[in-house]
Amino acid sequence: MSDYYEILGVSRDASTEEIKRAYRKLARQHHPDVAGVASEEKFKNITAAHDTLSNPEKRRAYDMGGGMPGMGGAGGPGFGGFSDIFETFFQAAAGGTGQRGPAPRSRRGQDALLRVSIDLSEAAFGAARDLEVETAVVCTTCQGTCCQPGTHPKTCDTCQGRGSVQRVARSFLGQVMTTAACAVCGGYGTIITDPCIECSGEGRVRTRRTVRVNIPAGVDEGTRIKLSGQSEVGPAGGPPGDLYVEIREKPHPVFTRRGDDIHCSTALPMTAAALGTVLNLDTLDGTQEVDIRPGTQPEEVVTLRGLGVGHLNGSGRGDLHVHVDVEVPTKLDDDQEQLLRQLATARGEERPEARLAPASPGMFSRLREKFGGR
Numbered sequence: 001m002s003d004y005y006e007i008l009g010v011s012r013d014a015s016t017e018e019i020k021r022a023y024r025k026l027a028r029q030h031h032p033d034v035a036g037v038a039s040e041e042k043f044k045n046i047t048a049a050h051d052t053l054s055n056p057e058k059r060r061a062y063d064m065g066g067g068m069p070g071m072g073g074a075g076g077p078g079f080g081g082f083s084d085i086f087e088t089f090f091q092a093a094a095g096g097t098g099q100r101g102p103a104p105r106s107r108r109g110q111d112a113l114l115r116v117s118i119d120l121s122e123a124a125f126g127a128a129r130d131l132e133v134e135t136a137v138v139c140t141t142c143q144g145t146c147c148q149p150g151t152h153p154k155t156c157d158t159c160q161g162r163g164s165v166q167r168v169a170r171s172f173l174g175q176v177m178t179t180a181a182c183a184v185c186g187g188y189g190t191i192i193t194d195p196c197i198e199c200s201g202e203g204r205v206r207t208r209r210t211v212r213v214n215i216p217a218g219v220d221e222g223t224r225i226k227l228s229g230q231s232e233v234g235p236a237g238g239p240p241g242d243l244y245v246e247i248r249e250k251p252h253p254v255f256t257r258r259g260d261d262i263h264c265s266t267a268l269p270m271t272a273a274a275l276g277t278v279l280n281l282d283t284l285d286g287t288q289e290v291d292i293r294p295g296t297q298p299e300e301v302v303t304l305r306g307l308g309v310g311h312l313n314g315s316g317r318g319d320l321h322v323h324v325d326v327e328v329p330t331k332l333d334d335d336q337e338q339l340l341r342q343l344a345t346a347r348g349e350e351r352p353e354a355r356l357a358p359a360s361p362g363m364f365s366r367l368r369e370k371f372g373g374r
């Protein structure tokens with residue numbers, strides 16, 4: 001940071017009048033309207049020096065080495081202490097971060113979300129899938145520098161590599177400095193004169209890529225699996241974003257999933273329910289024998305332990321529940337009817353009495369399921 005007296009070319013004991021004279025002369029010479037945008041920085045320094053030294057109070061504070069009250073020293077490189085205050089003020093007012101310096105050209109890539117449909121057995125046991133993704137990878141020609149090989153970005157003349165330019169604005173506070181991104185370099189502080197032909201100066205190229213995702217057992221509809229750093233790389237070779245894989249579970253024609261348990265129902269002839277039998281059932285684990293005990297009732301549930309969906313992040317599996325649907329014959333030939341009448345007689349059931357009982361709550365939920373009422 002140059003000294004304010006040096007900037008104005010006056011001695012340390014110069015009078016206020018001498019300071020103003022020096023300022024007027026220099027301002028005419030270096031005003032951006034006259035000398036072009038390149039002189040903006042110089043003009044800003046001249047103005048800052050004049051603002052401070054022409055005000056006796058500010059000049060005293062400056063001479064004491066404090067710049068302005070509340071300022072620790074003379075401010076950052078290339079910036080006058082006085083304008084810093086307003087800069088900070090305006091940045092704060094605009095919700096800015098107060099960050100200074102050129103914006104980095106390279107940024108992190110975007111996250112991406114991909115949906116994948118799996119069937120129940122993949123959810124139960126887990127699966128590995130290869131997914132084709134539209135993505136971007138670092139340009140191999142420029143290695144993400146965005147420049148043609150052998151060339152380099154050049155420092156922006158307009159902002160001298162700072163990425164921002166200062167403007168003098170008049171407001172109720174008087175003459176203040178505002179900071180704006182440099183329009184010439186887009187705020188980067190550098191200009192790429194020879195953009196890489198391969199990636200048009202983006203530093204990355206679009207491509208299709210195969211990503212392997214390991215789907216663990218126990219995933220459910222809507223489960224998201226995060227693949228860190230598997231999304232596109234950012235502009236100018238920035239770090240890659242994350243790829244999220246969201247699970248869609250295709251409905252199974254037979255099995256309904258409730259948590260990690262699965263349910264199905266099987267029709268069972270009345271005689272088999274009464275006498276007991278062994279059913280062969282196609283499960284996710286192949287054909288399994290299901291023991292139907294003699295005297296099995298309608299709506300009874302036979303549970304096969306551990307034949308459900310694997311628990312996510314744990315060991316063991318849910319159960320398979322087989323709901324028994326006892327079928328009463330609707331058509332009997334003469335012989336069958338005779339046999340049944342004989343059975344009824346033997347059991348004393350020719351004219352059974354009504355045995356009233358309250359309806360169970362479960363009955364209503366079954367009615368709802370069947371007829372959709374409420």
Ligand SMILES: [Zn+2]
Pocket residue numbers: 139140141142143144146147196197198199200201202203204
């Ligand atoms: Zn390139």
Ligand SMILES: [Zn+2]
Pocket residue numbers: 156157158159160161162163164182183184185186187188189190
């Ligand atoms: Zn610039």
